[in-house]
Amino acid sequence: MSREQIQARAMVLRAVDFGERDCILTLLIEGLGKRSAMAKGGRASKRRFAGTLESFRISRFTLTDRGSDKMAWLVEARVEEDFPGIEASFEKISAAAYATELVRELLREGEGGEMIFAALAAHYRQSDGAEDERARLEADLTTLTLRALALAGFAPSLERCFRCQAPVTEAPGWRLMAEGQGAVCAGCLEQGERSFETDRGELVVMDRLYGGYAEDLPSIEVLRKMRPKLQSMVSSAVGKELRSQEFLKMVLG
Numbered sequence: 001m002s003r004e005q006i007q008a009r010a011m012v013l014r015a016v017d018f019g020e021r022d023c024i025l026t027l028l029i030e031g032l033g034k035r036s037a038m039a040k041g042g043r044a045s046k047r048r049f050a051g052t053l054e055s056f057r058i059s060r061f062t063l064t065d066r067g068s069d070k071m072a073w074l075v076e077a078r079v080e081e082d083f084p085g086i087e088a089s090f091e092k093i094s095a096a097a098y099a100t101e102l103v104r105e106l107l108r109e110g111e112g113g114e115m116i117f118a119a120l121a122a123h124y125r126q127s128d129g130a131e132d133e134r135a136r137l138e139a140d141l142t143t144l145t146l147r148a149l150a151l152a153g154f155a156p157s158l159e160r161c162f163r164c165q166a167p168v169t170e171a172p173g174w175r176l177m178a179e180g181q182g183a184v185c186a187g188c189l190e191q192g193e194r195s196f197e198t199d200r201g202e203l204v205v206m207d208r209l210y211g212g213y214a215e216d217l218p219s220i221e222v223l224r225k226m227r228p229k230l231q232s233m234v235s236s237a238v239g240k241e242l243r244s245q246e247f248l249k250m251v252l253g
């Protein structure tokens, strides 16, 4: 029986208490994707793994790989990077919790390459140093949401009609498909299809946010109108509403 040891950077996507003493972790491991791991004694002795079982940290983990059909065991871990700017703000925590759950739910066990690891790490860094204001949090979460959807294979079409490929800048009358395909022109929307109101301006802003963390922030009104549309894309991609969606609404309004 081979017991290979893995050493890699990872983020905790979820930690669930198991029995009196242990924790089951859902990890995003750099280069290996989403993997479950057992932290023996992780619940009973928080000191043993020194802060590495918390959310919003990047840690170096040593795991014993027990084969693809068995859960890996956590041997040791130390924090490499933490984000005190997130932990100091209830608003940032709620946005980071949403981002983390989104990545976790978009990936199946064993899925998730370097890019999605880098995207979530970049998002924590961005949020850590960002100003604590709503438009900034909304805009950054929009960027992460669109990037994560794209990396998981659910990129919405924002520059063109997803059916006829008409450019958004040329034709008038746009809707946004509720199930995440993206923009649809008036001529291509079929009867009975669920869609949201949108316009060129909104599609252009969305596409710009997909391109990177905004330097010039869109207005909070524009961002607020976008949120249910993005959440609808997310629900379609993962097959359910994210649990942290309600929490986000409570905190950000």
Ligand SMILES: [Zn+2]
Residues within 6 Å of the ligand: 161, 162, 163, 164, 165, 166, 184, 185, 186, 187, 188
């Ligand atoms: Zn069309």
